[in-house]
Amino acid sequence: GLSATLPNYEDVAVFMRVDIKKGLYHFGAHYRPVPLEQEYIGVKEKKAIKRFNTMNEVTYEKVMEKAGKKQVLVFVHSRKETAKTARAIRDLAMQNDTLARFLQDSPASREVLQAEAEDMQTPEIKELLPYGFGIHHAG
Structure with a gap:
């Protein structure tokens, strides 16, 4: 079976034989x-580090359009990049003093996130959860 949010699900089915x-089975x-919004953005930068930084800056801006209003899910192509992208968004939010938009403004909420983070086995989740970021990569 295939569980993904893809506009070209038939192409993927052919590829997977x-x-x-x-x-x-396609569930549209x-x-x-709740309707899903998708947005695709191309980055033409050739140098890897500049491309990574540009993608993270654009992603941060797009996330901030919804942060504090709706939940946001960012798809990233690799396990390693998933944590790096979450860290970059967190760091940009800290630099721009917008981190509060990712968390409920209550000490109880922060305490729950901190307590849950301490029980996590994955170092990346342990690091990111107190800031309101969760990550998952199935690949």
């Missing part, structure tokens, strides 16, 4: 209780 008539936007 799935019988489109028997083994492909009408199955979602």
Whole structure:
């Protein structure tokens, strides 16, 4: 089976050698209780570090458009980049004094996040959870 948010699910099914008539099930936007918004942005920078920084800055700006209003999920292509991207967004939020938009303004909320973070086995989650960031990469 395939569980992903892809506009080209048929292409992926062909690539995975799935019988489109028997083994492909597509659950479109009408199955979602809350509509999904997707936005694709291209970055043309050739140098890796500049490209990484530009992508993180753009991602931060896009996240800030929704932060404090709605939940935000950012898809990243690799496990290593997932934690790096979350750290970059956190660091930019700290630099711009916008971190409060990721957390409820209550000591109890912060205490819960801190306590949960201490129980985590994954160092990245332990580091990021107190700031209101969770990460997951299935790959």
